[in-house]
Every structure is written in C-alpha cells, then in structure tokens.
Amino acid sequence: MITVNHLHKSVDGNKKKILKGIDIQFRQGEMIGVVGSSGSGKSTLLRCLSLRDRWDQGDYTWDDANVIRGGGRGSQKYRSKCAYLEQNPSFYPEKTALKNVLIGQAGQTPWFRRLTGMVRSDDYMGAMDELERFGLIDKAHMKAGNLSGGERQRVAICRALVHGAGFLAADEPVIGLDPHSAERVLKTLQTLCTDHNKTVISALPIELAEKYCTRIWGIYDGQLKIDVTGRRLTVEEKRAIDLI
Ligand SMILES: Nc1ncnc2c1ncn2[C@@H]1O[C@H](COP(=O)(O)OP(=O)(O)OP(=O)(O)O)[C@@H](O)[C@H]1O
Numbered sequence: 001m002i003t004v005n006h007l008h009k010s011v012d013g014n015k016k017k018i019l020k021g022i023d024i025q026f027r028q029g030e031m032i033g034v035v036g037s038s039g040s041g042k043s044t045l046l047r048c049l050s051l052r053d054r055w056d057q058g059d060y061t062w063d064d065a066n067v068i069r070g071g072g073r074g075s076q077k078y079r080s081k082c083a084y085l086e087q088n089p090s091f092y093p094e095k096t097a098l099k100n101v102l103i104g105q106a107g108q109t110p111w112f113r114r115l116t117g118m119v120r121s122d123d124y125m126g127a128m129d130e131l132e133r134f135g136l137i138d139k140a141h142m143k144a145g146n147l148s149g150g151e152r153q154r155v156a157i158c159r160a161l162v163h164g165a166g167f168l169a170a171d172e173p174v175i176g177l178d179p180h181s182a183e184r185v186l187k188t189l190q191t192l193c194t195d196h197n198k199t200v201i202s203a204l205p206i207e208l209a210e211k212y213c214t215r216i217w218g219i220y221d222g223q224l225k226i227d228v229t230g231r232r233l234t235v236e237e238k239r240a241i242d243l244i
Contacts, residue, residue, distance in 0.1 A: 002026050002167075002199070007058035008071075009041075009048055009222075014056070018044045020222040022058075026215070028166070031193040032201045033209025033230070036219035037242045042203040043171050045219065049201060050082040050169035083160030085170040089152055093145030097136065100144045101127045101159045123162070130158040134188055150181025154188055161192070168192065170202040186212045206233065206243055218243075 002025065009019040018041050026032060034042045047053040049060075051067070051074040060068040067078045091100045102123055131140050134154050139147060147155060153173050160168055170189065174182035190212060192198040202213075209216050210232050218226030218233070218241035225240045226233070238244045 001063060002028075003059075003061045004049070005059040007045075007048060007060075008056045009044055009053065010056055018222050019048065022222075022224050024217070024224060024227065026199065026201075028199050029193050029197045030199055030215055031190055031213050031230075032199075032215045032217060033204045033213035034201060034217050034219060035204065035206045035209050035226075035233075035241065035243065040219045040241070041222040042219055044222075046169040046171050046201060046203060047084060050084040050167065051079045052082075052084045080164060082167045082169065083163075083165035085153070085156050085160065085168060085173055087172045087175050089156035089159075091144035091152065091155070094143060096141050097144050097147060097151075097155045098124075098127055098131065098140040101131065101155060101162050104159060104163045127158070127162050130162050131155075134158055135184075148181065149177050150185055153177070153185045157185075157188055157192070161198075165198070167199045168201070170200065172203050174204070174208065182208070206238070 004022055004024045007019055007022040008017070010017045022045065034045060036042050044053065048055055054073040055068055055071045057071045058068065059070065060074070067074045092103070128137070128140065131137050134157065136151065136154055136158065139151055139155070144152070144155065157168070173189070174185050177185065186208065189200045189202065193200050210230065213230040215230055216226065216228055216233065217224055218237065220241040226237050235244060
C-alpha cells in the first residue's frame with residue numbers, strides 16, 4: 001500500500017500554492033488516470049509522487065517504509081524506483097533506441113553511466129528482452145531521433161523498466177499521438193499493471209482515463225475532488241473538477 005498524507009507544494013518562494021493538502025492511498029498494480037482542467041496541478045502531482053519535485057510538507061510511505069517525512073524529495077534509493085515519463089521524452093537523438101534504453105533516464109541512473117554510456121552484457125540482454133516484449137525489437141538499432149511519437153513513448157517505458165522502476169508517472173503520454181499509437185501506448189501501460197504489478201499514474205484526457213484506467217483522480221485547484229474506480233464520470237463529477 002502506498003500512502004500520501006497532506007502533500008503540499010508551492011513555488012515562487014511559497015507564494016504560489018499548487019498542491020493544497022493531498023491525501024491518497026493506492027496499491028501496486030493500479031492504473032490511475034489523473035484528470036482536471038489546465039493548471040489544476042496534475043503535472044505537479046505526478047512530479048511529486050515520482051520524487052522529481054521536492055514536497056513542502058507531507059508524508060509518503062510505501063508499504064510502511066518512510067519515503068518522505070514532513071517534506072523533502074526522498075532519497076536516491078526511492079527515486080531510482082520511480083520513473084517520470086514526460087510528454088516528450090528526452091533522448092540522445094543520435095544514439096539508437098537500445099543505447100538510450102541502456103543509458104537510462106536522468107534521476108534514475110548514475111551520472112557516470114549516462115555520461116560514459118557504459119553497459120554490462122546482462123544489461124544488454126535485459127534491454128533487448130524489454131524492447132521485444134513491447135514490440136520494439138525492430139526499432140532497437142534505429143536512431144532515437146527517427147522514432148515516431150508513439151514509439152518514443154514506448155521506448156521511454158522500456159527505459160524506465162530496465163532501470164528498475166516499479167512506479168511510473170506519465171504526464172500526458174499520448175498527447176499529439178494518432179488514435180492507433182495512443183491505444184498502443186495505453187495498452188502497454190495497462191499490461192505493466194495487470195501482468196507486472198507496476199503502478200502507473202498518468203495525466204490523461206477524461207475519455208481515455210474512463211476507458212483505460214482502473215481508478216480516476218479528479219484534481220481541481222490543487223485538491224483531490226474525485227477518487228473513483230475507472231468508469232464514466234457523472235455530469236456532477238465533471239462539474240466538480242471544472243471539466244464541463
Ligand atoms: N515552477 C513554476 N513556477 C510558477 N508557476 C508554476 C510552476 N510550476 C507550475 N506552476 C503553475 O502551477 C499551476 C499548476 O501547474 P501544473 O503544470 O501542475 O498543472 P496541470 O494541471 O498539469 O496543467 P496542464 O494540464 O495545462 O499541463 C499552473 O498554474 C502553473 O502555471
């Protein structure tokens with residue numbers, strides 16, 4: 001069980017409060033969609049939960065282990081178990097998809113590995129297995145800069161898994177993708193939850209959260225207003241988070 005108590009986050013020297021006391025509990029294996037209007041705090045919530053942003057206040061526990069107590073950013077030990085997937089994942093465009101997977105993402109892999117690109121042969125096998133599992137084996141030796149948007153998202157997911165992420169926070173992972181590519185990315189994320197017991201939390205348009213997620217969180221003005229199992233939201237629920 002993962003528990004968040006009283007998460008507060010502000011910027012501009014505490015002048016702008018973005019998250020205003022979030023309390024939530026969730027389990028490994030859940031696929032959670034975060035919905036809300038622009039500026040409601042979705043990305044900030046994802047960045048805090050994946051330990052990419054410092055918390056002003058709040059407690060965060062994973063299976064009774066303290067990740068954060070009273071604010072902060074968590075230790076490297078916990079950060080390496082989280083992945084934050086950006087809308088446009090950053091890659092070394094001249095390096096292959098495989099090399100990018102092996103080198104890893106900032107915050108998840110040690111700096112010397114990203115700088116030198118040093119890899120072990122069992123890492124190589126692990127990366128190839130992961131790329132194969134997600135239907136990307138034929139892209140392994142293609143330059144990352146030439147991948148399509150959907151392929152880039154799926155390679156970013158592989159990269160997170162190869163480096164040990166048990167928890168993935170994805171910030172609008174399908175924005176700008178055609179419906180077919182979006183479906184592949186979302187089904188990949190679903191598989192991680194159902195078959196591999198990973199936790200995936202994604203900011204999504206409401207209709208995709210309703211279709212693919214097992215749970216929906218609705219954010220309004222930095223507060224959690226809706227927490228329901230994955231289903232169509234009612235008109236009242238959509239109104240509560242300013243989506244009508
Ligand atoms: N570093 C920052 N400095 C100042 N304001 C910020 C900063 N980060 C976020 N904000 C503001 O905090 C609010 C919440 O931002 P956030 O990106 O979390 O919202 P969001 O719900 O993800 O929005 P969108 O759907 O448009 O991506 C916005 O008003 C944003 O402008």
